[in-house]
Amino acid sequence: MIRLYDTARGEVRDLSLRSPGRVSMYVCGPTVDNLPHLGHGRFTLVWDVARRWFTFQGLSVHYVMNITDVDDKIIARASRESRSENAVVTQYEAEWWGAMDRLGVARPDDTPHATHYVDEMVELIASFLERDVAYVTSDGVYFDVSSVPDYGLLAGQPLESLRVGARVEGNDEKRSPLDFALWKNAKPDEPRWPAPFGDGRPGWHTECVVMSLDLLGESFDLHCGGLDLKFPHHENERAQAEAAHKTFARHWAHNGWVMVGDEKMSKSLGNFTSLTELLEMTDPRAYRLLVLRSHYRSPIDVKPSTIADAERALDRLDSLARRFGLPVLAGENLELASSHAWEDESLELFERVATLMNDDLNTPSAVAELFDALSSANVMADEGHEASARRLAQSVSALFGALGLSLLAGSHVVDEVTQRLVLQRDAARVARNWAEADLLRDELVERGWIVEDGASGTLIRRP
Ligand SMILES: [Zn+2]
DSSP states (O other): OOEEEETTTTEEEEOOOSBTTEEEEEEOOOBSSSOOBHHHHHHHHHHHHHHHHHHHTTOEEEEEEOBBOOOHHHHHHHHHTTSOHHHHHHHHHHHHHHHHHHHTOOOOSBOOBGGGGHHHHHHHHHHHHHTTSEEEETTEEEEOGGGSTTTTTTTTSOHHHHHHHHTSSOOTTOSSTTOEEEEEEOOTTSOOBOOTTOSEEEOHHHHHHHHHHHHHOTTOSEEEEEGGGIIIIIHHHHHHHHHTTOOOOSEEEEEOOEEOOSSOOOTTTOOOOBHHHHHHHSOHHHHHHHHHTSOTTSOEEOSHHHHHHHHHHHHHHHHHHHHHTOOBOOTTTHHHHHHSOOOHHHHHHHHHHHHHHHBTOOHHHHHHHHHHHHHHHHHHHHTTOHHHHHHHHHHHHHHHHHTTOOOOTTOOOOOHHHHHHHHHHHHHHHTTOHHHHHHHHHHHHHTTOEEEEETTEEEEEOO
């Protein structure tokens, strides 16, 4: 049984699924107005690891992450740079996926864009106005939070302190400082969509409610995001679902902050304020390992020393891969990892790691177990127990694979096309379509891989 901290209940509890064997998860994605930053890298890695772990545990995962492609910040950049909003969105969405691919974050199953859901949002806002849970002001439509009796649940703070916090910015016509914009009337030259309550654009909080319910359905399992989204964004999503009489997420999960240490950044490592810069300067696997070595709910410190530390640890992993000639795990890493032969020390290791991961994704202890096993494998090999050492090393590699980290001497994460080819080849082999399997092997070889047939499927490695 997988247990996770639920922000709504304030406790670690069983992840109770809507349908047994299936996890539906919604992760609030980026606003594409700028280069991705370190916080983006962390939340995508945290939830990528969760998704991979669920899959490794035999669950089938439906993973949705939205792209916010209409927003004040996008409009501001377009106007500052005298270009269209569309040009800004296209550029920064491409930067986003480029960074995700380098991080080895698997693509979501669905990536809804806010601008594709404006009609549905207009409909929802109109229904709120009809039922008097929203009201019109001179600059747009606002949601009346007093219409939701338990408003503030996710914030976990008294309403009064939230109200004081929200008072700073404001529109005098708002009935409460906590009321939030559902719709913003368009000023001249701003992008606009028609609506019965005035041409304009949707507010940010509405897109996620509409898109998550459309793609995952009511009572979906898991709503995730960074801690900074807990309030007001997630609370405002939840309030709208309540007001619409829809059962929303069963479970809320939030990951901790990224601190950029006070340590002076050295010129050679650079001052990585953007994820893009960090990925240019380091092995992208280092950030995943750094994220794995902290609990997802704790803050992490990203600075040259913690990155260098992760890179040294990667060296140890890569040396293990070299010593035992371990294959690269591809094909989502998971099919291979889950069908690996677990026996003796490997089985014990697997069980310890699984117990830790299933207890609120305790990646730091799981990774510590894997590094201990790595040392044991080296000792066993030094003492001449080559076969059991190799089995243990393979298990370490398989379990890191389940967490999305490939052990590979001096190499990079297996790219998406390669992963797809491996999966297609495995499927062809299962279907005994040997001609197709051979063609796919040739394609992999052309991409520079050595291809071997393992008991559990296609194994690939670099020459
Ligand atoms: Zn959201």
